[in-house]
Amino acid sequence: MARAQTRPTSRDVAQAAGVSQAAVSLVMGDKWRGRVSESTAQRVREAAHTLGYRPNLAARNLRLGHTRTVLLVVPALTTEFFAGVYTGAARVAAQHGFGVVLYPSPEGIGPARNPFASGQAALDGVIASSMAADALTAIRGDQLPLVMLDSDPGSTLGAATVNLDIADGVRQLTRHLLDLGHRDILHLAADVPSWTFDVRARELAARLAAVPGTTLRTARSPISIQGAVAAAHTALAAPGRPTAVVCDDDQLAAGTYKAARRLGLRVPDDLSVTGLDDLALATALDPELTTVRLDAELFGERGMRALLAVLDHRPPEAGDIPVHLVVRGSTAPPAPRP
Amino acid sequence: MARAQTRPTSRDVAQAAGVSQAAVSLVMGDKWRGRVSESTAQRVREAAHTLGYRPNLAARNLRLGHTRTVLLVVPALTTEFFAGVYTGAARVAAQHGFGVVLYPSPEGIGPARNPFASGQAALDGVIASSMAADALTAIRGDQLPLVMLDSDPGSTLGAATVNLDIADGVRQLTRHLLDLGHRDILHLAADVPSWTFDVRARELAARLAAVPGTTLRTARSPISIQGAVAAAHTALAAPGRPTAVVCDDDQLAAGTYKAARRLGLRVPDDLSVTGLDDLALATALDPELTTVRLDAELFGERGMRALLAVLDHRPPEAGDIPVHLVVRGSTAPPAPRP
DNA sequence: ACCTCGACGTTGTACGTATAACCTCGGTCC
DNA sequence: GGACCGAGGTTATACGTACAACGTCGAGGT
Numbered sequence: 212m213a214r215a216q217t218r219p220t221s222r223d224v225a226q227a228a229g230v231s232q233a234a235v236s237l238v239m240g241d242k243w244r245g246r247v248s249e250s251t252a253q254r255v256r257e258a259a260h261t262l263g264y265r266p267n268l269a270a271r272n273l274r275l276g277h278t279r280t281v282l283l284v285v286p287a288l289t290t291e292f293f294a295g296v297y298t299g300a301a302r303v304a305a306q307h308g309f310g311v312v313l314y315p316s317p318e319g320i321g322p323a324r325n326p327f328a329s330g331q332a333a334l335d336g337v338i339a340s341s342m343a344a345d346a347l348t349a350i351r352g353d354q355l356p357l358v359m360l361d362s363d364p365g366s367t368l369g370a371a372t373v374n375l376d377i378a379d380g381v382r383q384l385t386r387h388l389l390d391l392g393h394r395d396i397l398h399l400a401a402d403v404p405s406w407t408f409d410v411r412a413r414e415l416a417a418r419l420a421a422v423p424g425t426t427l428r429t430a431r432s433p434i435s436i437q438g439a440v441a442a443a444h445t446a447l448a449a450p451g452r453p454t455a456v457v458c459d460d461d462q463l464a465a466g467t468y469k470a471a472r473r474l475g476l477r478v479p480d481d482l483s484v485t486g487l488d489d490l491a492l493a494t495a496l497d498p499e500l501t502t503v504r505l506d507a508e509l510f511g512e513r514g515m516r517a518l519l520a521v522l523d524h525r526p527p528e529a530g531d532i533p534v535h536l537v538v539r540g541s542t543a544p545p546a547p548r549p
Numbered sequence: 550m551a552r553a554q555t556r557p558t559s560r561d562v563a564q565a566a567g568v569s570q571a572a573v574s575l576v577m578g579d580k581w582r583g584r585v586s587e588s589t590a591q592r593v594r595e596a597a598h599t600l601g602y603r604p605n606l607a608a609r610n611l612r613l614g615h616t617r618t619v620l621l622v623v624p625a626l627t628t629e630f631f632a633g634v635y636t637g638a639a640r641v642a643a644q645h646g647f648g649v650v651l652y653p654s655p656e657g658i659g660p661a662r663n664p665f666a667s668g669q670a671a672l673d674g675v676i677a678s679s680m681a682a683d684a685l686t687a688i689r690g691d692q693l694p695l696v697m698l699d700s701d702p703g704s705t706l707g708a709a710t711v712n713l714d715i716a717d718g719v720r721q722l723t724r725h726l727l728d729l730g731h732r733d734i735l736h737l738a739a740d741v742p743s744w745t746f747d748v749r750a751r752e753l754a755a756r757l758a759a760v761p762g763t764t765l766r767t768a769r770s771p772i773s774i775q776g777a778v779a780a781a782h783t784a785l786a787a788p789g790r791p792t793a794v795v796c797d798d799d800q801l802a803a804g805t806y807k808a809a810r811r812l813g814l815r816v817p818d819d820l821s822v823t824g825l826d827d828l829a830l831a832t833a834l835d836p837e838l839t840t841v842r843l844d845a846e847l848f849g850e851r852g853m854r855a856l857l858a859v860l861d862h863r864p865p866e867a868g869d870i871p872v873h874l875v876v877r878g879s880t881a882p883p884a885p886r887p
Numbered sequence: 888a889c890c891t892c893g894a895c896g897t898t899g900t901a902c903g904t905a906t907a908a909c910c911t912c913g914g915t916c917c
Numbered sequence: 918g919g920a921c922c923g924a925g926g927t928t929a930t931a932c933g934t935a936c937a938a939c940g941t942c943g944a945g946g947t
Contacts (some may be wrong), residue, residue, distance in 0.1 A: 269673035270933035272607035273902050294626035313651035333606035436829045465833040483898050491774045495803040608903035611932050
């Protein structure tokens, strides 16, 4: 429980170097120019090195009043998407001397347990992706600067938001399917309440409603390949099969492939399938998946930049992040109806 | 940069409740029984609530000398495997009042930048997976209690280790292929220096060497589906094609599927393929992948328990974590040679 | 001879918390 | 009636750091 032997402090270094603790702090903090002679600084550095001195972060954080660490709250890490978000956020954080700590919310995309109440690290701010309003207010209760990723700009209680232009992605997707001649479409939707999924449903419905003679059905699935197999199988086995399935993400599309196979349907000849995310999985599938590519790293970068802006009391950068359709082998014109 | 308005401290709460700061600390720390009356405790709790008081973690950490936070260093989060490790570790950590912070080492499985030097959170210990020796010594330099996951027990400089019994998994896998009649095997190996991959190569070679008339070739691939496509394509296009491919993980197997398809080879009729991990990807493939299931959550649990033991100066639990072969559709007897 | 000034430090203090040590006061026991 | 005691607090202090404010000392200017 207790640390084996207590680590050396700046005072120990000071004593070893024959200077005051303040001098050590100055040297270690690289603020000694014009205050300490080059030779003394060197002596301090050597003493610190031989003692294996590392500044006590807790003390520094207390003194400074900030930690230069931010928390990135993500849903389950079952996909490489949020790894990309982290990478992007961590990169720009590092450029500004910040660290990023990753907190995968155990309950998935839904309400997260408050990670601050659980006595975790001290934080300067939070970047949270697609969270429910109650979890949001819990975080706000901590009065920490907050940036929301992919959340309803209307209900984030004034927090800054950074969004992917999912609506435009769905727009491109819908146009592609309509251009191919599809009129009977199944929406395989994630059964998780989240703005990012609501947008997909809303935009898809709006686009199809604008075209007479189209029909749109909806099936719900948990966000996993296995879950999607069951959901898609049920939906596709029902009478009046659609000619195309629009999936809320690539994992659902993978499940749809499997369900189609079981039903003896070939993709894309008998059934077109689309995904959303462009995971590595998308090109591992056979045929490769037509999907919408999301730039996860850019998303993370923009999120971190927005948080930095909030911390600086600057207005965060505006505008959604563009996405684009990637057409591959899983979409084709529908077979002529018998 | 500076926090908008400074958060209330325990002293503010004390003043609001008309008690001393010490009393607030007692009540908040749940150590007031027999020291503070129920009514006063209630008053303090109310004051804390209306002020929105949250204890300053940096101050608490400084005072206590520990943070009850440990770091989990993982390679890139491109797979759900380490999500499982995190989940397991976080679960047992929570049971002991600890938090777990996730640090995806930017350089992948290889040497990691020292996350402590970069001024991140203050930590009580580290769980690190498959790291190179130089990164290891960097961490040891911080004198933090350390547990290594899936690392050579002989070269961890005395750190505790927790390992999956990969060797046994490869043993089961090899027996399965030999039983099916395969004698010409290609090992598609990860091109990353890491003990966990060395074990695979060593065990596979040893098992096949024990059976006369077998041949073993090796091809190397980066750990990604796309990378494996190229590597497997090259290896399979060469003369003297193997009848089975043993892949270091499921992602490589997925790449092998694609390469085989391009070469007009059917799995498993023309080529058996095996993976290792049992990711969701394994059952998304067609045919489903024969692979070795690793219990990621148990792995994380054991890792955290070992760290807790080290922190308590107790000997960590011994013994490797068992794994087991999952036979699916990607393996079959080899086609009779023409 | 006096003042100024830069170079090179040092002393002192505060950050917010947890807890050891102390205080007070009404009731009990002998 | 004095000793003792437990309940219900308070006071004081330390954790390790960063930095503002304060010396000190020798050189240079007048």
